[in-house]
Amino acid sequence: MEEDKFIELARKAKAASKKIATLPVGVKNTALLNIAKNLKDNKEKIFEANKKDLEAAFPLVESGKLSQSTFNRLKLDENKMRDMIQGIIDISNLEDPIGKVLLKRQLDEGLILTKVSCPIGVLGIIFEARPDVISQISALAIKSSNAVILKGGKESVNTNTEIMNIIQEALDNTRDFPKYVLTQVFTRDDVANMLSQDKFIDLIIPRGGNSLVKFIKENTKIPVLGHADGICHIFVDESADLEKAKKVIIDAKTQYPSACNSVETILLHRDFKYETELLKALEDADIELIATPESWHKEYSDKILSYKFVSSLEEAIEHINTYSSGHTESIITENEKNAKIFMNAVDSAGVYHNVSTRFADGFRYGFGAEVGISTNKTHARGPVGLEGLTIYKYNLEGNGDIVKDYVDGVKKFHHKDLV
């Protein structure tokens, strides 16, 4: 799409964002249920479109241009379709994140301040070949009253287009639902356009591998919600329970090795007595152990684990705060005091005690839905639920009140919280 056309589209998305901002929650939920129904009614069309994408992708896998795992993510089956549809219904059942009163304060007699949650505006979503992301993100955007411009991976263009058409049809048939809340773009130029339109786009959410996220973070001034690397650590303290250490590390490394919350490095306290047993157990679980400084920066996303000996809790904390990507870390210890120090001092989105790093996930945290996981230090950190797609505004109601009265001392604030 040419730049001027993209700007026109972004302008329409912005206008739509103002309309959906005040849409009653009933209309939003009806829209979501209409989408779920329409996807269900038309799933064969989606499978057909997906088949086209798979056929086009297959030679690329054979020639090594596309990884098998990307191919797997591209593929939609009955299970994924069912989860996709159920996910939308689940989001329709969540509490409305918009219009929540976060603070209500009487500044003075008859002068009432209300802090109320509201949508962010226009989201730019850039995702790789996972067509189920479209419906999930669209549903989250609708529920949180944001407009969204979607750019999917080129490998899934047929599937994405079909899903988007079906979603759009459902929205067109939803009474009072504004136009242009959801739009889709397709090309590499559109990504560049998206990243440069900070006037119209308020937040970029990349869903994909490290290189995609890094590229985006380096090429836009728009806030980006997401994470690039997931270099998670587990520290096995002097007093660690061997069985817990085994169980947790094996889970964190092997349950889903390519997940961002899988562990990449274990730090072993030199005085931990069962190191031999532990390392043996990890090897028995098919984990390749590596002990070179080069590996401390690396996310293997495979059954490979770096390990390093440290002399103290402090050294472990220092190592993590230096090499971690700020995602999730865990300490295995029976020493409550050390656990507390670790959880306070480690500067990551998730800091755990005696549990697997794999728990870092919006559904597991009970958020009902997940936008993604953020390693940002502002706005939203860790697994991000609907709340991460909202901000707030301040409403102030009075009766002709002026600041001069307070500056001159005629009146005085008394700041009484009502909620």
Next chain:
Amino acid sequence: MEEDKFIELARKAKAASKKIATLPVGVKNTALLNIAKNLKDNKEKIFEANKKDLEAAFPLVESGKLSQSTFNRLKLDENKMRDMIQGIIDISNLEDPIGKVLLKRQLDEGLILTKVSCPIGVLGIIFEARPDVISQISALAIKSSNAVILKGGKESVNTNTEIMNIIQEALDNTRDFPKYVLTQVFTRDDVANMLSQDKFIDLIIPRGGNSLVKFIKENTKIPVLGHADGICHIFVDESADLEKAKKVIIDAKTQYPSACNSVETILLHRDFKYETELLKALEDADIELIATPESWHKEYSDKILSYKFVSSLEEAIEHINTYSSGHTESIITENEKNAKIFMNAVDSAGVYHNVSTRFADGFRYGFGAEVGISTNKTHARGPVGLEGLTIYKYNLEGNGDIVKDYVDGVKKFHHKDLV
């Protein structure tokens, strides 16, 4: 400062940020009181340094290179000094924003998730010639356990250096207070270095005029907390009370015309019957009225006011959502329904009813202290208190819990909120 030296300094600030992150609130408050006392004890030194800056600035004012208002902001007097010192004491009395439990949830028996507030890390503060900003921002950073690198305006270099030395001396004499929490840089190159060090600096806060803030927003990938323009609107609805309209607009325009929350444009409903009386009253209050489309984009920061007639509430909302800088807007109306529509539909940090836009201020909102006012759509919006300098992390405590059990269906989450 050369780039490698700056990086070394930023690295030290980052290390200091990890140390202050876990500092007990008692040490932070002692540090603040020590700073207040040391400033009080050494105020004559500060006045002397300030005199040097004023002497250097005076010829620039005479030759027109420096504005009179910048000169006034540069000048410290007994009143400003007293407010500066009292401000630090006030911050020491505020509740600790760090370590607050924001959520406590049992995910399953013995598996406890806690969302706890924590500092952001390293703040980069860039401010123009207002030496009182140093102590205020330093105090806010200390209270919120952040490290900070400060770059002040070159006109106040002597005053800033003296204040910073006195603050540093107080911190050096505070037991257990880590080194390098506060550092100061001086040159234009340092600004460039600051904006490029996204590895070490987590948030940039500019305090100054539009052009400074715009320059910064356009030249960094680090999140920026602040606002450039302050183009605030007041809409006088059909049913507006004439007296309230007069009072509020005159206050919003004349009480402090160069403030960012002063009104720049009024929109008059065509069916408002007292337009002649209102415009006459504004002129009588020495306000110059302008009615050209060019002025809708302009922040005059003076007793100049744009006005425009609109045919409906919707047209007013549309105008504001197009031309506003997203700072603060107000509707004057006796129609509660219209007030509600306006407050919902206008997309600004502050949306008011029958009150002056000048209320947009952290102290007036009762935040106890103000970092600045943000027109961002993420993280913090409107007047930002200490909370805006914090983020959160998730702690998860268990007893060897693994994700496999939940994926395999051996165990189930029950998500019970404890706080």
